Amino acid sequence: MKKHKGMLLTSLLLTMALVTGCGSKEVQPVAIQEGVDKCAVCNMQVSDDHNATQIITKDGKSLKFDDIGDLFVWTKEHGTENVEVQFVRDYHSKEWMYLDQATFAYDKDFKTPMSYGVYSFKDKESAEAFVKEQGKGKVMTQADLTSHSWERNKSEMHHSKDGMKSGHGDQGSSGHGDQGSSGH
Numbered sequence: 153m154k155k156h157k158g159m160l161l162t163s164l165l166l167t168m169a170l171v172t173g174c175g176s177k178e179v180q181p182v183a184i185q186e187g188v189d190k191c192a193v194c195n196m197q198v199s200d201d202h203n204a205t206q207i208i209t210k211d212g213k214s215l216k217f218d219d220i221g222d223l224f225v226w227t228k229e230h231g232t233e234n235v236e237v238q239f240v241r242d243y244h245s246k247e248w249m250y251l252d253q254a255t256f257a258y259d260k261d262f263k264t265p266m267s268y269g270v271y272s273f274k275d276k277e278s279a280e281a282f283v284k285e286q287g288k289g290k291v292m293t294q295a296d297l298t299s300h301s302w303e304r305n306k307s308e309m310h311h312s313k314d315g316m317k318s319g320h321g322d323q324g325s326s327g328h329g330d331q332g333s334s335g336h
Contacts, residue, residue, distance in 0.1 A: 181206050181239040181248040182214040193222040194266065203264050204247050206239040219243065220256075221268025221302050228302075240272035243282065247274070252294050255279040259289035262304045267304040270297070 184200040191198055192215040198204050203314070205223040207215040217223045220240060227235070238251035255276040262269040273279040276291065283289040292300070 179208050179237045181208070181318070182216075184216065189216045191216065191218040191222055193217060193226050194311050199265070200246075202241045202243045204241055205251070205272075206248075209234050209238045213234075219264045219266035219268050220270045220272065220297075221264070221304065223251075223264050223299070224297060224302055234332045240276075242274045243271040244278065245274070249274055254294070256292040256294075256297060257282050257286075257289045257333065258300070259283075259286070260303075262286075262289065267306070268302060269305055270300075 184198055184204050186200050187196040187197065190196065192207075198216045198218045198219050203219055205217045205220045207217075207223060207226070209215065214224065217226065223238065223240075227238075239248045240251050240254050241248055242254075243257075249272070251272075254271055254272045254274065255278070256270050257279045258270045260269045263269060264270065270278075271282065273282065279291045285289055303322070
């Protein structure tokens with residue numbers, strides 16, 4: 153009986169050690185809540201689709217974006233010192249992945265919520281196949297995106313039903329509207 157209790161205690165301690173690991177817990181993306189979540193840059197609703205991106209800050213806060221361009225606009229303004237991890241979604245599967253492990257396809261005519269024209273892919277082969285299939289675009293890395301101009305395709309920008317530009321349009325001093333050639 154004592155031997156059984158000793159084995160049980162050892163087993164329990166081993167299980168606890170495995171569960172707690174080295175004290176580090178892998179940061180996970182937070183699920184998109186359509187109709188609730190709003191983009192941290194443009195305040196538009198974030199759809200649960202392949203364009204959604206996300207930053208988890210070092211204090212555990214989730215910042216969600218409706219377009220990868222907004223994620224880069226935010227990091228340009230706020231820096232990455234307080235960013236724990238950045239997530240993007242695979243164009244085909246919508247699976248979350250780390251931004252630094254993804255490959256991207258860009259063309260000014262690719263349709264995205266904020267008209268930045270960048271899609272994320274789980275690997276280089278998928279991005280290359282997409283560009284080939286579309287007959288346009290270029291494959292990019294995270295380093296390429298960091299130095300990308302982030303200009304929006306104004307002819308692709310969305311308009312609301314009443315003809316006024318939605319939250320994606322000219323917003324004056326908000327830092328996220330039409331800004332001419334200086335753009336994002």
